[in-house]
Amino acid sequence: xxxxxxxxxxxxxxxxxxxxxxxxxxxxxxxxxxxxxxxxxxxxxxxxxxxxxxxxxxxxxxxxxxxxxxxxxxxxxxxxxxxxxxxxxxxxxxxxxxxxxxxxxxxxxxxxxxxxxxxxxxxxxxxxxxxxxxxxxxxxxxxxxxxxxxxxxxxxxxxxxxxxxxxxxxxxxxxxxxxxxxxxxxxxxxxxxxxxxxxxxxxxxxxxxxxxxxxxxxxxxxxxxxxxxxxxxxxxxxxxxxxxxxxxxxxxxxxxxxxxxxxxxxxxxxxxxxxxxxxxxxxxxxxxxxxxxxxxxxxxxxxxxxxxxxxxxxxxxxxxxxxxxxxxxxxxxxxxxxxxxxxxxxxxx
Amino acid sequence: xxxxxxxxxxxxxxxxxxxxxxxxxxxxxxxxxxxxxxxxxxxxxxxxxxxxxxxxxxxxxxxxxxxxxxxxxxxxxxxxxxxxxxxxxxxxxxxxxxxxxxxxxxxxxxxxxxxxxxxxxxxxxxxxxxxxxxxxxxxxxxxxxxxxxxxxxxxxxxxxxxxxxxxxxxxxxxxxxxxxxxxxxxxxxxxxxxxxxxxxxxxxxxxxxxxxxxxxxxxxxxxxxxxxxxxxxxxxxxxxxxxxxxxxxxxxxxxxxxxxxxxxxxxxxxxxxxxxxxxxxxxxxxxxxxxxxxxxxxxxxxxxxxxxxxxxxxxxxxxxxxxxxxxxxxxxxxxxxxxxxxxxxxxxx
Numbered sequence: 001x002x003x004x005x006x007x008x009x010x011x012x013x014x015x016x017x018x019x020x021x022x023x024x025x026x027x028x029x030x031x032x033x034x035x036x037x038x039x040x041x042x043x044x045x046x047x048x049x050x051x052x053x054x055x056x057x058x059x060x061x062x063x064x065x066x067x068x069x070x071x072x073x074x075x076x077x078x079x080x081x082x083x084x085x086x087x088x089x090x091x092x093x094x095x096x097x098x099x100x101x102x103x104x105x106x107x108x109x110x111x112x113x114x115x116x117x118x119x120x121x122x123x124x125x126x127x128x129x130x131x132x133x134x135x136x137x138x139x140x141x142x143x144x145x146x147x148x149x150x151x152x153x154x155x156x157x158x159x160x161x162x163x164x165x166x167x168x169x170x171x172x173x174x175x176x177x178x179x180x181x182x183x184x185x186x187x188x189x190x191x192x193x194x195x196x197x198x199x200x201x202x203x204x205x206x207x208x209x210x211x212x213x214x215x216x217x218x219x220x221x222x223x224x225x226x227x228x229x230x231x232x233x234x235x236x237x238x239x240x241x242x243x244x245x246x247x248x249x250x251x252x253x254x255x256x257x258x259x260x261x262x263x264x265x266x267x268x269x270x271x272x273x274x275x276x277x278x279x280x281x282x283x284x285x286x287x288x289x290x291x292x293x294x295x296x297x298x299x300x301x302x303x304x305x306x307x308x309x310x311x312x313x314x315x316x317x318x319x320x321x322x323x324x325x326x327x328x329x330x331x332x333x334x335x336x337x338x339x340x341x342x343x344x345x346x347x348x349x
Numbered sequence: 350x351x352x353x354x355x356x357x358x359x360x361x362x363x364x365x366x367x368x369x370x371x372x373x374x375x376x377x378x379x380x381x382x383x384x385x386x387x388x389x390x391x392x393x394x395x396x397x398x399x400x401x402x403x404x405x406x407x408x409x410x411x412x413x414x415x416x417x418x419x420x421x422x423x424x425x426x427x428x429x430x431x432x433x434x435x436x437x438x439x440x441x442x443x444x445x446x447x448x449x450x451x452x453x454x455x456x457x458x459x460x461x462x463x464x465x466x467x468x469x470x471x472x473x474x475x476x477x478x479x480x481x482x483x484x485x486x487x488x489x490x491x492x493x494x495x496x497x498x499x500x501x502x503x504x505x506x507x508x509x510x511x512x513x514x515x516x517x518x519x520x521x522x523x524x525x526x527x528x529x530x531x532x533x534x535x536x537x538x539x540x541x542x543x544x545x546x547x548x549x550x551x552x553x554x555x556x557x558x559x560x561x562x563x564x565x566x567x568x569x570x571x572x573x574x575x576x577x578x579x580x581x582x583x584x585x586x587x588x589x590x591x592x593x594x595x596x597x598x599x600x601x602x603x604x605x606x607x608x609x610x611x612x613x614x615x616x617x618x619x620x621x622x623x624x625x626x627x628x629x630x631x632x633x634x635x636x637x638x639x640x641x642x643x644x645x646x647x648x649x650x651x652x653x654x655x656x657x658x659x660x661x662x663x664x665x666x667x668x669x670x671x672x673x674x675x676x677x678x679x680x681x682x683x684x685x686x687x688x689x690x691x692x693x694x695x696x697x698x
Contacts, residue, residue: 001362009582010359013350013535015661046397046537047560050577054560085559180578186362188395188537188580207557210434211396211403228399229529231537233358233582312364 001184001237002332008240009186009233016232022224024239029221031242032191035160035250036175038167042193043217046231049157049178052190053079055212056153056174060198062206063087065117068109068150070101070137073127074317079120079155086207088117097320098276098289100132107140115148118173124159127317129275129289129326130282131163138170151198157181160191161245162257162286162330173198179234182257182286183241184331188234194218244332257285260329260338264288267342268327271349276324286330287314291323293349298325301348309344350533350586351681357589358535358582365581371573373588378570380591381540384509384599385524387516391542392566395580398506398527401539402428404561405502405523409547411555412436414466417458417499419450419486422476423666428469428504435556437466446669447625447638449481456489464497467522473508476666478624478638478675479631480512487519500547506530509540510594511606511635511679522547528583531606531635532590533680537583543567593681606634609678609687613637616691617676620698625673635679636663640672642698647674650697658693 001009014021025044032042045051057079061067067088069080072095080090093105101121110116119141123134134154141152151173156165160175161182167175173195180187194202194214202215210216216227245253265275265288276289292298298315302325305311314326327341350358363370374393381391394400406428410416416437418429421444429439442454450470459465468490472483483503490501500522505514509524510531516524522544529536543551543563551564559565565576594602614624614637625638641647647664651674654660663675676690 006359006361010355012355013529015655016536017663018655018661046395047400048395048578048580051396051400051560058557082559086557178578180362180581186580186582187365187578188583208407208435210431211400212560229397229527229536231397231535231580231583232529233535234537234580306367312367314366 001186002241002244004240004244005184005237009237011233011236013232016230017225021232024235025224025226025230028235028238028242031246034246035242036167036193037165037169038193040167040193040195041218041221042191043214043221044226044230044235045190045192045212045217046188046226046228047190047212048187049176049190050078051212052157052176052178052192053155054082055190055192055214056176057082057086058207058209058212059202059214060151060153060174060205061086061088061118062204064089066091066114067118067120068093068116069120070106070122070132072099072101072122072130072132073097073125075125075127075155075157076120076122079122083120098128098130098278100130100282101137103133103136103140106137110140110144110150116150118151118153120153120155122155123165124156124163124284124286126158126287127320129277129284129287131159131284132282134165135170138172142171151201158286158330161253164254167193171195179238182330183238185234185237185241188231189238254285256334257330260333260335261285261288263335264327264329264338267338271342271345287326287328289324289326292325296349298322301325304348305344309340311341311344313341350535351590351593353589353593354533354586358586360582360585362581365579366574370581370584374573374575374579374584377584377587377591380595383595384591385516385542386514386518387542389516389542389544390567390570391540392563392570393575393579393584394539394541394561394566395537395575395577396539396561397536398525398539399427400561401506401525401527401541402504403431404539404541404563405525406431406435407556407558407561408551408563409500409502409523409554410435410437410467411553413438415463416440416467416469417442417465418469419455419471419481421448421450421471421479421481422446422474424474424476424504424506425469425471428471432469447477447479447627449479449631450486452482452485452489455486459489459493459499465499467500467502469502469504471504472514473505473512473633473635475507475636476669478626478633478636480508480633481631483514484519487521491520500550507635507679510602513603516542520544528587531679532587534583534586534590537580538587603634605683606679609682609684610634610637612684613676613678613687616687620691620694636675636677638673638675641674645698647671650674653697654693658689660690660693662690
C-alpha cells in the first residue's frame with residue numbers, strides 16, 4: 001500500500017450514514033466509473049471478490065439457465081461452480097494451464113443452436129498469470145443477434161486497474177473487481193458494474209438473494225449509501241488510492257503495469273527460469289507464474305524467501321500446487337520492488 | 350476505536366495465506382469463542398452483519414420451511430425478510446416499538462401443532478434499544494421435545510460483547526455478531542457461531558449458497574484460513590480489540606456496559622427526556638433511544654450536534670424516522686464520552 005492508502009485505512013471511524021461519508025462514497029463510485037471506463041453504475045459490496053462473483057450470478061442466473069464458462073484455472077472454475085450452485089447448466093470450455101481461452105472453441109459454442117443466458121470470462125486468471133483476450137471474446141458476443149446474445153459477466157478481480165478494460169466499449173454486462181488487487185487497498189470490498197441490459201435481465205431472474213441484491217444497492221447508491229453497513233476503512237483507503245491513480249492517469253497506470261511485468265519476465269528468463277505462460281501476448285500484467293526448476297520445491301523456496309528476505313511470493317493453487325511459484329506485480333509495485341525479488345531468487349537458486 | 354485497535358487497522362498488509370496471519374486468525378477465533386462463551390466453531394465472514402444473518406438463513410432454511418420470527422424493530426424485520434427471500438413460511442410475532450418480544454405469544458406459537466424449523470430472535474434490537482429476554486426464550490426452546498424443537502438463530506450483531514450471551518448454556522444454534530459493534534473495530538466482518546445441531550441440519554438444507562457456505566469456512570478454519578480472501582485489516586483490529594477485552598474480563602465488560610447505559614438513561618431523564626423503552630428491565634446496554642420532545646425535530650437536533658459539537662447520534666429508522674434519536678454506548682464508550690453528549694443536549698434543547 002502507498003503511505004497515503006495505508007494512512008486512510010487507519011483513520012478514525014466516521015458515521016457511515018453521515019454527510020462526510022456520503023461524499024466520500026460518491027467520490028469513490030465516480031472514481032470507479034472512471035477506472036472501469038463506464039457510464040454504468042459501479043456498486044460497492046462489503047465482501048471479497050468471490051462475493052462479487054456470487055452477486056453477478058445470483059442476480060442474473062436462474063435454475064436451468066444455460067451458461068458458458070471459460071475455465072483456464074482456479075478462478076474460472078470458481079466462477080463456473082458458483083453458477084452451478086445456483087442451478088445453471090454450465091458448459092465449461094477449458095485450456096491447458098498457462099494458456100488462454102481458445103477463441104475458436106468459444107466462437108463455435110456460442111454459435112450452437114440453443115442460446116446461452118450468460119458467458120463467464122476470467123479476464124486475468126491469477127492462478128496461472130494468463131490475460132484472456134477479452135476484447136475478441138466481447139466482439140464475438142456483440143456479433144450475435146440480440147435474441148441469442150448472452151450476458152457477458154467478467155471476473156476482473158485481479159485485472160481492473162492493471163489491464164485495459166473499457167467496460168462500455170466492450171459492452172461488458174457485469175464486471176467484478178476487488179479492493180485488494182490493483183487498487184492496493186486492504187481486502188474487504190468488491191466492486192460490480194452493471195449494464196442496462198443486465199438491470200433488465202435481473203427483473204426476470206429467480207434465484208434468492210438479499211445481501212448481494214444489486215437492486216437494493218442501486219436504490220441507495222445515488223445518495224452515497226449502501227443498503228448494509230459498508231466497510232468504512234476500505235472505502236476511505238479506496239478514496240486515497242483512486243486519487244493517486246487519477247493523478248497518474250489510466251494510460252500511464254496500464255503502461256507501468258506492462259513495463260513492470262516485462263521487467264519481471266525478462267529478469268526471470270535471464271535467471272534461466274521457465275515461465276508458465278509461454279506466449280507473451282497472453283502474459284498477465286498483474287502476476288507472473290514461474291515453473292519450479294527440476295529438483296526445486298517451490299514451497300520450500302518461498303519459505304526461504306519469506307524467512308530470509310521478507311519477500312512473500314504466492315504458491316501454486318489446485319493442480320499447480322508444488323509445481324510453480326508466482327510473483328505479484330500489480331497495484332503500485334515498481335521495478336524497485338521487483339529487483340530485490342530477482343536478486344533473492346538468484347542467491348537462493 | 351481504542352488507539353491500539355485503530356493502529357492495528359492501519360498496519361501494512363500481510364499475506365493472508367502466510368503463517369503470521371494464520372496465527373492471528375487462530376487467536377481471533379479463540380478470542381471469539383471466549384466472548385461467545387462457546388465450544389462451537391465461530392467462523393469469520395468478510396461481510397457486514399446482514400451478511401452473517403443471510404449465512405444463518407441460507408445454510409439452514411429451505412423453501413417451504415416454517416420459521417417463527419420475533420420482530421420488534423427494523424433488524425428483526427430484516428432477519429424475517431431474509432428467511433422469506435429464501436422461501437420460508439414466516440410467522441412474525443411483533444411488539445409495539447420500544448417493547449420486547451411477548452414471551453407468552455412466543456410460547457403459545459411454539460406450542461402449535463406443526464413444528465417450526467427455526468426461530469429467529471434479535472437479542473438487541475438496535476432500532477429501538479430493546480434487549481429481548483433471550484434467556485427465557487432459549488429456555489422455552491429447550492423445553493420442547495427434540496422432534497419439535499426449532500433451531501434457535503440469534504441476531505446478536507449489536508449485543509455480543511455488550512450483553513451477556515452464554516451461547517452454549519442457552520443452546521443457541523447460530524449466533525451472529527459484527528466487527529463494528531461492541532468489538533469497536535471498523536465494519537467489514539461478521540462472526541457466526543454454529544452448534545453441532547446446526548451443522549447436522551445444514552446437511553439437509555437445500556438453499557443455494559457459495560460465498561456464505563459455512564461448511565467451506567469450517568473446513569479451513571482449523572488452519573487459521575478462510576475459503577475466500579478475508580478482510581485482513583479488520584482481522585488485525587479484532588486481534589487488538591479482543592486482547593483489550595480479555596484483559597478487562599467478560600464480567601467487567603458487561604458491568605461497564607450496564608453502568609454506562611444506566612448513566613446515559615439517568616442523565617437523559619434528568620433532562621426531562623422520554624426514553625422509548627419505558628421498562629428498565631429491557632433497556633439495551635448498547636444503545637438508548639430517546640423520543641423527540643414536542644416541537645423538536647430530532648434530525649435537525651442531530652445535525653446541530655454534529656456540526657457544532659462533533660457529536661454523532663443516530664436517527665430513527667423505518668417508522669421511527671423523525672420521531673427519535675439514539676445514543677450508542679457500546680464498545681469502549683465510557684461515562685467520559687457520554688457526559689459531553691448530555692451537556693450538548695442540555696445546551697441545544
